[in-house]
Amino acid sequence: MxxxxxxxxxxxxxxxxxxxxxxxxxxxxxxxxxxxxxxxxxxxxxxxxxxxxxxxxxxxxxxxxxxxxxxxxxxxxxxxxxxxxxxxxxxxxxxxxxxxxxxxxxxxxxxxxxxxxxxxxxxxDTAFHASMPERAATYAVPQAWRHAGVRRYGFHGLSHQHVFETVSATLERDPADLRIVSCHLGNGGSVCAIERGRSIDTSMGMTALEGLVMGSRSGDLDPGIPGFVMRTFGMDHEQVEAALYHDSGLKALSAVSADLRQIEALACTGNPGALLALQVHAYRVRKYIGAYAAAMGGCDAVAFTGGAGENSPALRWRILQGLEFLGICLDERRNEAFGVSDEAAELQAPQSRVAVLAVRAREQRVIARETVSVLRRTGL
Structure with missing residues (x-):
């Protein structure tokens, strides 16, 4: 250089x-x-x-x-x-x-x-998902809309890319042999199906509203709801959009906070709103894990990253309950033991057919590596 x-x-x-x-x-x-x-x-x-x-x-x-x-x-x-x-x-x-x-x-x-x-x-963040096949990226909307750029793009690509690379290295397995469900869970959240090194589907779509229940974002929603709300409450589209981004999700369900840490603490006291928020959030993530295992014809690893995904053992436990039929069995001791000094760790029980990992988010590292690649490519 x-x-x-x-x-x-x-x-x-x-x-x-x-x-x-x-x-x-x-x-x-x-x-x-x-x-x-x-x-x-x-x-x-x-x-x-x-x-x-x-x-x-x-x-x-x-x-x-x-x-x-x-x-x-x-x-x-x-x-x-x-x-x-x-x-x-x-x-x-x-x-x-x-x-x-x-x-x-x-x-x-x-x-x-x-x-x-x-x-x-x-x-x-959208670049990692550029490999999505058309069947996953395409919305069933008028052709003129699609020509204008209406399609599924996906987000958290830097994080999902880091998860893919880290899981492959931790398991010491060829990336070409791995089917990974990557769960980036924080204030925003998304799940990604990574099949043999390529993103083939992800829960976020054209915008960051689609998919999981997030801190203050609604996630998946019947597309008829905004029209109903506009007619019923006399709101315009900007007000509805602002509510879906800023006043929905965990914040709306708990009626207390968008912060998962506060909601988990309140749930321990029996607060009904906090309990509902945690149940809905975990249910939505669990559905996506099952869907993406089906989309890939199986699953070799489930990985958790992001502020909540890597720091909350209780969140990981809630999400994975009921997925034993897929061969996913969490080891509670290993799940609780994952600490701040760990870059990545396997959390599955010995009998689990699917690896379960927690991975520290390192998006800045991916940014740096991609930046160096662009400098070399452009001769700077």
């Missing part, structure tokens, strides 16, 4: 509730610092804090900046060097990811100001 004195890749992951960033050695892509700013506005103040933490970690030279972008729209299906046309395409895809793309764009623009002249790379 032409920037011999610069030794680090800076990876940004602006989510719906946190700004995560990490610096990686440009050659080995090993992390030298990894940090989270809770509930940020992606603004100058947040970037001031990023700068302070980088200096404290001794990171002074940066080769390039990589950004997680939730939605690439119909045009962007692989990591790309950011120029005016790529930035415009990300902006045009904002209606498909209104909680995430604006934060990514803010990060891109602030990074350009803080590190002028450095290459910036967009790494898309």
């Amino acid at each position: 032409g920037r011999a004195m610069a030794t680090h890749i800076l990876a940004f992951n602006a989510g719906s509730a946190t700004l995560k960033f990490a610096a990686f050695d440009v050659v080995s892509t090993v992390s030298v610092t990894d940090s989270v700013i809770e509930h940020p506005a992606v603004d100058a103040a947040a970037f001031d804090e990023v700068g302070r933490r980088l200096r404290a970690a001794g990171v002074t030279a940066i080769t390039a900046v990589g950004h997680r972008v939730a939605h690439g729209g119909p045009r962007l299906s692989e990591a790309a060097l950011i120029d005016a046309s790529v930035e415009r395409a990300i902006e045009l895809a904002t209606p498909l990811a209104p909680q995430h793309n604006p934060a990514a764009l803010a990060g891109i623009r602030l990074a350009r100001q803080r590190w002028p002249g450095l290459p910036q790379v967009a790494v898309f």
Whole structure:
């Protein structure tokens, strides 16, 4: 690479509730610092804090900046060097990811100001799912809609890609032999069917509303409900959409919080709303695991990642109850023992025919690796 004195890749992951960033050695892509700013506005103040933490970690030279972008729209299906046309395409895809793309764009623009002249790379959450077959990606809607880009794109691709790679390495099995159901569970959540290294289906669709019950998002919904609600309550489509994104999911069911940790604590006291929220959430994930095992003609491993998936033994237990017919048997001791220092661990009982794993989310590592790949491909 032409920037011999610069030794680090800076990876940004602006989510719906946190700004995560990490610096990686440009050659080995090993992390030298990894940090989270809770509930940020992606603004100058947040970037001031990023700068302070980088200096404290001794990171002074940066080769390039990589950004997680939730939605690439119909045009962007692989990591790309950011120029005016790529930035415009990300902006045009904002209606498909209104909680995430604006934060990514803010990060891109602030990074350009803080590190002028450095290459910036967009790494898309939708890219891993570009391999979905048409039978899984296509909605049964009018052709004009489909020509306009109405299709299933999927999200959390960086996380599901990391899960696939980690499960294969942990089990010491050829990726070509594995059928994995990957469950990314956090404030947002999705399940992905990974068949022999390729995403063949995922629970999120054109937007991040489809699929699982999430922190404040509804997940799967009868498409007739918005029309009914608009007629009954006199709401317009923007109000309905805002309610589905911000006032639904676990927040609506529990009537207390969107935070799974708080809901689990309340459920222990017998709170009926919290109990209902946990039951509905687990049921929805369990249905997708069964569906994706059927779609792949079997399942070799189920993996949990994301803030809730990797940190809540109770969540994993709730979800896997009743799946013994698929050969899935959880070892309760191993499930409880998975700790913060573990990168990945097998949690299945000895008699289980399907491996069960918890995997630490490492999306920033994927961002860094993809950024290096784009720099090499473009000769920078």
